[in-house]
Amino acid sequence: MASTVASLSTPATFAAADVVPRRKVAGRVWFPTARRGGFAVRSSGPSTPPGISDKVSESIKKAEETCADEQVSGECAAAWDEVEELSAAASHARDKLKESSDPLENYCKENPETDECRIYDN
Amino acid sequence: MAICSAHTTTSLHSPCATVSNTGFRQKQVIFFTSNRRSGRRHGGARTFQVSCSVEKPVVIGLAADSGCGKSTFMRRLTSVFGGAAEPPKGGNPDSNTLISDTTTVICLDDYHSLDRTGRKEKGVTALDPRANNFDLMYEQVKAIKEGQAIEKPIYNHVTGLLDPPEVITPPKIFVIEGLHPMFDERVRDLLDFSIYLDISDEVKFAWKIQRDMAERGHSLESIQASIEARKPDFDAFIDPQKQYADAVIEVLPTQLIPDDNEGKVLRVKLIMKEGVKHFNPVYLFDEGSSISWVPCGRKLTCSYPGIKFAYGPDTYFGHEVSVLEMDGQFDRLDELIYVESHLSNLSTKFYGEVTQQMLKHADFPGSNNGTGLFQTIVGLKIRDLYEQIVAERADAPAEAAKV
Structure with missing residues (x-):
């Protein structure tokens, strides 16, 4: 989160060095080549795979039709439940794409302290 | 083919787990020898795994509605234990299971007894106990807790079908997350610790807007309609579980x-x-x-x-x-x-x-x-609870030996 990172330069009330993520080290050169792609993907965010996306929009149409006649029926609830299930699946699929889009990003998420994951600021 | 994971001499006398197949109404007899030199002698021709360990997992239950932060919580939990949780390697890409060095997280949707078509025909939601097989859930969570591997079904959230089962071996910490971890008394009694994520209606609506608005076909109306249509079943079957957490x-x-x-x-x-x-x-x-x-x-x-x-x-x-x-x-x-x-x-x-x-x-x-x-x-x-339970178990045999 940008705001927490920004305040790293002024850690007013704590002394424990372990708390500071070692991703930003002042006074070194930041190497942009390997990381730039990852950021570009992250900032735009992947879209839902078309297969699931179609299923979500179909399920919404069906639920609206099913519930047009009788709003309190079990069929209506089941139809909207299917919408929820598919929407959640779509969201998980997007997360998966985001994770798998850059293996270095994945690795660095869990191992921010390793050399290859350091980001250097000027 | 039986795969024995006992490679050290210290595990020679450790109890060996067999795949519990109770849910599939098949009986398997597995003859097992822990002496590796005598080869892999065993009966039973079907595919199964045998693992030898003294692992008796600590079992945790996490209940929440769909889209209410269970996955995020699980990622935080497994991170506290160290190491990332990943889907099982080489298995069904649509598996709902997450495995890390210490922890296995399973999704209770895998115990749906009715698939998507079945629920539609009967007019029941996934929140309804009639759409879930609590007998199988109980048998398998119990088996894992006793240190036995299980063959757990996989509910495929994309197709809405039940896929062929996957083998789950007992981890150190076994987490069951989903809609009904505390619904069935038998399952509830197996939990060493339980958590309920209680998201108020206003926040649920805001979170689902964030999640779904960009999705084609969704609108404020559809998001609202979905929450409202599921609410009676949510109130009847999911919400009451919080009293047990x-x-x-x-x-x-x-x-x-x-x-x-x-x-x-x-x-x-x-x-x-x-x-x-x-x-x-x-x-x-x-x-x-x-x-x-x-x-x-x-x-x-x-x-x-x-x-x-x-x-x-x-x-x-x-x-x-x-x-x-x-x-x-x-x-x-x-x-x-x-x-x-x-x-x-x-x-x-x-x-x-x-x-x-x-x-x-x-x-x-x-x-x-x-x-x-x-x-x-x-x-x-x-983590603290797990460490206390493990320490207690380590003390127990020592105490017994004194007597």
């Missing part, structure tokens, strides 16, 4: 901004049951007293709308509980570490561990508010 994380709209309905700033309560074995509730300043605390002031400058904490004893469904509440959000690191330094019984291993965990996953939803803070704390409490 050892810890409840309640997520409400903020009270710091009058009439706020954006759902961006949150008021989060951590309700911790008293008298739960191996679980000592977290407290603020003075255990058992009632405290209202605004950390922002002369010592600490907070961004708008500030941060407010409360702590005190209460009752929850007739149980004695301690409640810790946080309203507002952290915008700066010094706010977070300042708050951490004033909380006690956190079960951290070093000063600043909560803050470190929160920073490590700053990109997870809720990392700047009470949801992330309390999820992290509950993760630490579960």
